[in-house]
Amino acid sequence: MAKEIRVPRLGWSMEEGVLVRWLKQPGDEVAEGEPLFELEGEKAVQEIGSLDAGTLYLPPAAPAVGSTVLVGALLGYLLTPGEAPPRGSTRVDSPAQNVKPTAPIENPPKPTPLATSGPAARRLARKLRAGASDAAGTAPTESAAPNGNGNSSRLRDTSGAGATVASPRARRVASELGVNWRALSGTGAGGRVREADVRAAASEPRVAASTSGDNLLTPRRKAIAQRLRHSREMTVPVTLTTTADVTNLVGLRQQFKSGATSVVPAYTDVVASLTARVLRRHPQLAVRWDDGHNALRAVPDCDFHIGIAVDTTAGLLVPVVRDVLRKSLVAIAEESRALAERARAGRLTAAEMQSAVLTVSNLGGYGIDAFTPVINYPEISILGLGAVRREPVVGQHDQIVIRERMVLSLTFDHAAVDGAPAAAFLADVAAALANPAAHLLGD
Amino acid sequence: MSRTSGETSVEKLCQLYRTMQIIRQTEEELARCHQRGLIHGACHTYVGQEAIASGVCAHLQPTDRVFSTHRGHGHALAKGMPPRELMAELFGRATGCSQGRGGSMHLFSPEIGMMGTSGIVGPCILQACGGGYAAKLMRTGAVAVAFFGDGAVNNGAFHEGLNMAAIWSLPVLFVCENNQFATEVPFSYASANPSVAARGAAFEIPSYELDGNDVLEIHRVAGEAITRARAGAGPTLLECKTYRTRAHAEGMPDFGYRTKEDVAAWKERCPIIRLRETVLEPLSGSAPESNLAWRFDAIDGEVAEMVKEAREFAETSPTPEPATATTHVYAQVRPMPAEPSAAGERMITYGQATLEALAGEMKRDERIFVMGEGIGKRGGNFLTTKGLYELYGPERLCDTPICERGFVGLACGAAMSGARPVIDFMFTDFVLDGFAEIVNQIAKMQYMSSGRLKMPVVLRGCIGIGHSAATHHSGSYYGMFAQAPGLKVVVPSSAYDAKGLLLRALRGDDPVLFLEHREILQVKDPVPAEDYEIEFGRARVVRQGDSVTVVAVARMVHQTLAVCDELARDDISVELIDPRTITPLDIDTILGSVKKTGRLLIVDEPPAHCGFSAEIAARVVDEGFNDLDAPIRRVNGAFCPTPYSPELEAAVVPQPADIAAAIRALIQE
Structure with missing residues (x-):
């Protein structure tokens, strides 16, 4: 059954937006969650992921790229393999003048209901169907003439217009039993939901994904989801990747290990320290969103706190190592280890997770190379660390050498900073990682 | 006219004079009140015609009944209605003779035999026949009088009424006040036969053509007619030729269809002045003359006082309570005796x-x-x-x-x-x-x-x-x-x-x-042999069921019953309700059933359009919307006169197969 693609509401007050572009072409297979199109809302252009899977179909009357579209407007359909486009799909119901009655057809397919079934919608549906009804021709042609004998007053069949309808009684019982009748497929004429359908739904054992098993949406998960969604809503994330030669960094860590220090700094600690130092030379990156997204504030280097992403059983947490520039590597390592432990124990305070200028996220332990980390808003960038790999590299004199390498993924908020400064910053970070001793000695 | 006056006692003369003065002065005061906006609806005065009501009603007892027309103030007053009740009614007050529900054209005082004025020309003739029939049936000795204008005599009611009164010898007096215009249409134009009295003769009813402004003559002839009626000798028709000297209704233009000269000439023939002159002239210079003149003058003053008081009463009377606007549509419901517990076997x-x-x-x-x-x-x-x-x-x-x-x-x-x-x-x-x-x-x-x-x-x-x-x-x-x-x-x-x-x-x-x-x-x-009553407004559940409610009356109850068993074999259980009375309607039983079944079919033999089935459907949608699990359906006869041929006839009446099909379709809805 064809799934509709509609314009989402990106903020509380959004009523319309601009369809910026399609990220898939008609005929493309779209997976659930895959970016489908870009929509410009009040605050930003946003990539909209697909809610469903299927083959993208854009009807002829679909809104053109660049046009202003109302929230809820129909943009297109996702079809299952082999499925014909819905009939009447020329009706794209945002501007009323686009709504045209479709020609009466035999065996009208059942497109996904148009979501609404209010009296006005049903009235419209009836109007649209008026030409197709009374096919028997027994109705008097004089407008005021009453019906003939036999069955009278046939309700106009609304099914062709795709309205979801429920009898008044079904709606009453649904509300009594807490059943969402709109989700039911009715057994009445034209798919009308009847009382029996509602009662059947109410008496079914709690089935389907949403109701079987435990609810995995824990409050923590919910908060994470909200935060990430918020980031996605507020930022225009662009990810740059580069590969850093970390042979020296690996060697440095070996030396730390062989030393007598109680704590061996992890790659993340060293990268945090190095990155903070590089950041001093890139003030355009040393900023945060502020004032309800109405200001970008420079972060002074005395406040270079670095967030370290920590994976816990309860979900992702980002404790913040304070004032990285003033701290030794060992101090950073000790602090980050303590924070990670507190995170895993669920004892982090809110203050311990705030005010970072940038976050470092390391997925190298899972063998991941490049990825697109999500900015920890209101920060404007996040640095992703990949796995350290021994790789053949073409050396300075065209000989093949074995080097330790790591992919760096920097996601930055294009709304806050342009691509070139971000790229320069990333290149400097890569250089610092290639020659850590020099930077660590730097000041 | 000395002969007439000589036969009439002084007291009777004064009574006639007084009645005419009451009518005249009350009407003139009403005309003034109408001009001042105190009267809300139409006001047809009786000025110029006072002799007729006064002469006829002088013979009537409170048990005798008068049925009147739209120009009926004079009849009510002559029959004994106090002017204050008349005026209060025209002022729309609760103290009016009809308590504010009637107005000028619906003046009722049945307690004194004033059975109503009427906005429709003709029915009073038939109603007077009914009054006469009731008197005859119940042997009360009462008579009934119909007052009507010349406009009524070309109406079927006149002919049907006179014929019935004649064949059953009803104690009825038909009094035609021929004032020459039906509203503004001249009688001379509207009537092929210029004589009303001749119409009465056609039904072999004693009929008299009289000077309608001569109260003594009217009084005399009416007296004979009423005596005859009381004696069981049947009805009489009086044609009283007269003239109204005010407009058809107060405020209407009066000279498009008649001239000022005509009106002025008729005013010279004023029945009140005429009575004075007729009785006083022969006595000129004598003691009785001055005595009688003094009596008449005293009556004038007394009536003026009465009318003044009447107006004050009307003006100061309370208006009716709006919440009572719909009371008295029906009589009070009688207590309902118990119904038999079982119908028995007979x-x-x-x-x-x-x-x-x-x-x-x-x-x-x-x-x-x-x-x-x-x-x-x-x-x-x-x-x-x-x-x-x-x-x-x-x-x-x-x-x-x-x-x-x-x-x-x-x-x-x-x-x-x-x-x-x-x-x-x-x-x-x-x-x-x-x-x-x-x-x-x-x-x-x-x-x-x-x-x-x-x-x-x-x-x-x-x-x-x-x-x-x-x-x-x-x-x-x-x-x-x-x-x-x-x-x-x-x-x-x-x-x-x-x-x-x-x-x-x-x-x-x-x-x-x-x-x-x-x-x-x-x-x-x-059916039990003993007497029992069934309450109006209480439906009968003919058959219980829970799949669908069917409402039907009369033959359609049987047409529906004929298919219930067949449907039951398919697990369709019909609840059949017969309201039995259309008015009052037991909507509660229907709503209760729809609450149970969620489905309603109305089967009705007459056409659907604006009919009984439409009313049931509307009421259920109004009051039982949330109980409906399907649209309300109707099976009705065709919107068509009834044809003769059996094949055509069957096609316009709901048949059992139609009903069964409608029920099955409704179950699928």
Whole structure:
């Protein structure tokens, strides 16, 4: 059954937006969650992921790229393999003048209901169907003439217009039993939901994904989801990747290990320290969103706190190592280890997770190379660390050498900073990682 | 005219003079009040015609009844209504003679025999016949008087009424006030025969052409007529030639159809001045003359004072309470005796059941009489009165001429006068000739009189399509009658119901249309031999079920029952409800059933359009919307006159197969 693609509401007050572009072409297979199109809302252009899977179909009357579209407007359909486009799909119901009655057809397919079934919608549906009804021709042609004998007053069949309808009684019982009748497929004429359908739904054992098993949406998960969604809503994330030669960094860590220090700094600690130092030379990156997204504030280097992403059983947490520039590597390592432990124990305070200028996220332990980390808003960038790999590299004199390498993924908020400064910053970070001793000695 | 005055006592002269002065002065004050905006509706004055009402009513007792017209203030005052009650009514006050429900054209004071003025020309003639019929039936010795204008004599009511009064020798006086204009249409134009009295002669009724401004002459002739009527010698027609010297209604232009000179000339013939001069002139210079003149002058002053007081009373009287606007549409509901606990085993037909009810009630209540064509010796076309003529004779089983309007109008007057008429019109189609008498008069009488009149009229007849009766013998019309406030409409479907409902109708004080479907007169069911009543406005659940509610009356109950078993085999269990009475309607039982089933089908023989089925559907949507699990469906007869050919006839009536199909379709909705 064809799934509709509609314009989402990106903020509380959004009523319309601009369809910026399609990220898939008609005929493309779209997976659930895959970016489908870009929509410009009040605050930003946003990539909209697909809610469903299927083959993208854009009807002829679909809104053109660049046009202003109302929230809820129909943009297109996702079809299952082999499925014909819905009939009447020329009706794209945002501007009323686009709504045209479709020609009466035999065996009208059942497109996904148009979501609404209010009296006005049903009235419209009836109007649209008026030409197709009374096919028997027994109705008097004089407008005021009453019906003939036999069955009278046939309700106009609304099914062709795709309205979801429920009898008044079904709606009453649904509300009594807490059943969402709109989700039911009715057994009445034209798919009308009847009382029996509602009662059947109410008496079914709690089935389907949403109701079987435990609810995995824990409050923590919910908060994470909200935060990430918020980031996605507020930022225009662009990810740059580069590969850093970390042979020296690996060697440095070996030396730390062989030393007598109680704590061996992890790659993340060293990268945090190095990155903070590089950041001093890139003030355009040393900023945060502020004032309800109405200001970008420079972060002074005395406040270079670095967030370290920590994976816990309860979900992702980002404790913040304070004032990285003033701290030794060992101090950073000790602090980050303590924070990670507190995170895993669920004892982090809110203050311990705030005010970072940038976050470092390391997925190298899972063998991941490049990825697109999500900015920890209101920060404007996040640095992703990949796995350290021994790789053949073409050396300075065209000989093949074995080097330790790591992919760096920097996601930055294009709304806050342009691509070139971000790229320069990333290149400097890569250089610092290639020659850590020099930077660590730097000041 | 000395001869006339010489025969009339001084006291009578003063009474006539006084009545005319009361009318004149009250009317003139009303005309002033109308100009000042104190009177809300139309106001037709009687100025110039005072001699007629005064001369006739001087002979009447409070038990005698006057039925009047739109120009009726004079009749009410002459019959004894105090001017204050008249004025208060025209001012729209609660103290008015009709308590504010009537106005100028609906003045009621039945306590003194003033049976109403009327906005319709003609019916008062028939109602007076009814008043006369009631008096004759109940041997009260009372007479009935109809006052009407020349405009009424070319109306069928006049001819039907005079004929009935003549053939039954009714104690009725017909008084035509020929003031030469029907509103503004000259009688000379509207009438092929310029003599009204000649029309009376055509019915062999003693008829007199009189000077309508000569109160002594009118008084004399009316006296003879009333004496004759009381003696059982039958009706008299008086044509009183007169003139109204004010406009048709106050505020209307008056000289498009007549001249100022004409009016001025007629004012010279003022009946009041004429009486003074007639009686005083022969006595000129004598002591009796000055004595009588002094009496007349004293009357003038006394009446002026009375009218002044009347106006003050009217102006200071309270207005009616708006919350009472819909009271008195019906009489108070009688207490309901217990129904028999079981119907027993005696099986009789529908027709036998109603005959049993009527026979029993006629024995119990001598005020009941039956009128209709062939209901006397013959016992009724459908044996509705079989054997009753032998028991109760021609007065109580009265065969009528074929004049439905006439005898329905007569029934109205008879009920107003204390009798309890049963009108048997054989086929409901026939009574459409009397439609206005039912809807405009019988239905409204209790209300117009603020409940002081009771209207125990049972109007019975056959309805329904079948056996190629064709279109003048097949109508049902109950939806039409149900639109008239004041009527109760009963449509029984079983013998048991027919007996109980007819008894209820016969014992009640409201007009009831009792409609019997011809095709079910032979159905039999258990009916107790004893008397019992069935309450109006209480439906019968004919069959219980929970899949679908079907509402039907009369024959359609049987058509639906015929398919219930077949449907039950498919697990479709029908709850069949027979409201039994269209008005009042038991909507609660229907709503309760729909609450159970969620589905409603209305099966009704008449067309759907604006009919009974539409009303049920609208009420259920109004009050039971959230109980509906499917659209309300209707199966109705076609919107079509009833054809003759059996094949065509079957095609316009809901058949059992149609009903079954509709129920099955509704279950699928």
